[in-house]
Amino acid sequence: MAEKTSARAGTRERLLAAAERLLLTERYDDVSVRGICTAAGTNPAAVHYHFGSKEALVAALIEDRLGPVWADRLAAVDTSVPAVVDAVIAPFVELSADPIGRLHLRLLAQLVLGRYPMTWNRHWFHIDSWVGLLPDLSEADSRRRWRLAFHLIIGSFGAGEDLSPASVAALRDFVIAGLTAPKV
Template identity: 70%
Template sequence: MAEKLSTGTRVRLLAAAERLLLTERYDDVSVRAICAEAGANPAAVHYHFGSKDALVAALLEDRLGPLWADRLSAVTAGRVPVADVVDAVLEPFVALVDDPVGRLHLRLLAQFVLGRHPALWSQRWFQMTSWVGLLPELSEGDSRRRWELAFDLIIMRFGGAGAQEREMSRAAVAALREFVVAGLTAPSKEKK
């Protein structure tokens, strides 16, 4: 019984945070407001998640993780071209930008990630360590930097400031894809 109540409170906190964060800026939403919206004890966020950042990371993983998990696991099961991996990353972004709630999730993702909120991601494809090995010809540091830049660019284009006004036509998505693939696959200038 206590576990059901705990799970129920966790779900209510995620839903309350989502409602608030989809209409307000990340920095303008307080832990107290999330607890009040969820009808939960003021300490519930800290009990269930540890912090507001951890709650938002859990929310983003819960809402967006399933869009990438199977697709990326399948495409990276063997040695595949980087372009195939980039396609698997971009496809959900393209679908999300066409959906009003999806656009709001992208805006939240951009606020959170581009705002450099530290997160303890738990799902595989939210952790940078899952990506660095996909560029085996580069050092771990160079691979990490390139993936970070690629994700910053993708997230900014789809969810960052002004993204709602920017058209993401097929041509724009194709150009973004080519640019990201070129950046990830360019020869390394790093000295070994």
Template identity: 65%
Template sequence: MVEKVGAGTRERLLAAAERMLLVEPYDEVSVRGICAAAGANPAAVHYHFGSKEALVGALIEDRLGPLWVSGLADATAGRDSVPAVVDAILGPFVELVADPLGRMHVRLLARFVLSRQLTSWQGPWFRMDTWAALLPELSASESRRRWSLAFDLIIMRFGSPEIDEHGISERALATLRDFVVAGLTAPVGERA
């Protein structure tokens, strides 16, 4: 019984934060306000998540993670699979930015990723080691570096305040895709 109450409180906190973040800037949304909007104890965010940042990280994973699971479940390692993996990454972004709630989620993701916000990601598709394994011909550190740059570029582009319900043009999307694929599959050069 306690777990059901806890799970209910956790979901209410996530839903309250989501509603508030849709209409208020991140910095103006307080832990106290989230708890009040969720009808929860003032310490509930800290109990369930540890911090406002961890709550928002959980919200991002909870809402966005499922969008990539099916497309990436069949991802195979190796240079030849990179175009299909990049397509599976980009597809949900295109859909998300067409919806106000989706755009808010992507902008939150951009805020966290691009500011290097400390968040303990739980899902496998939010952890860099999962991605590094998809480029076995590279060292783990080089693979993580490339994926990190690829995600920075993708998230920066889709999380831009310029992106509205029209998203990005097909031409811009094709260029982004080709650029990311080329960066991930480029041969390792000699370094000075």
């Protein structure tokens, strides 16, 4: 039984690694499930068996690679809006300095901003996880502000262009201002 579980985990990791390699050189829409399975040396049905869909595979890839980066920082931060925004933006800055990190940010931008039907499983990938961090606002207003903040952050870093320290500081200040602005 342990061998079977290990084989499943091995196939899952091979699929994630193959998708990551392909997505380094090709656009998301140009990477097929068949291509991922071929690159991973697996049965053509492996993506569907392990993930259910290409979108779920790529969501798992992003969560596996980026989730721990944010989870560790967010678990250690106080809940002030500036501290939370810093904990969100700092990994974006670090990731944008690395080619693989840029891939992950580009993928995140394509998926989130392209409104692909993604199924997120990890805590910080759900907008509802952020709502309580703006207690002075209604749930709907908090959700709306966080969505706008994440679209701005993800769009800024996912474009593939280098952001100067001044641009990052301006982005940070703008996001904090938007999240903390008085309710109108």
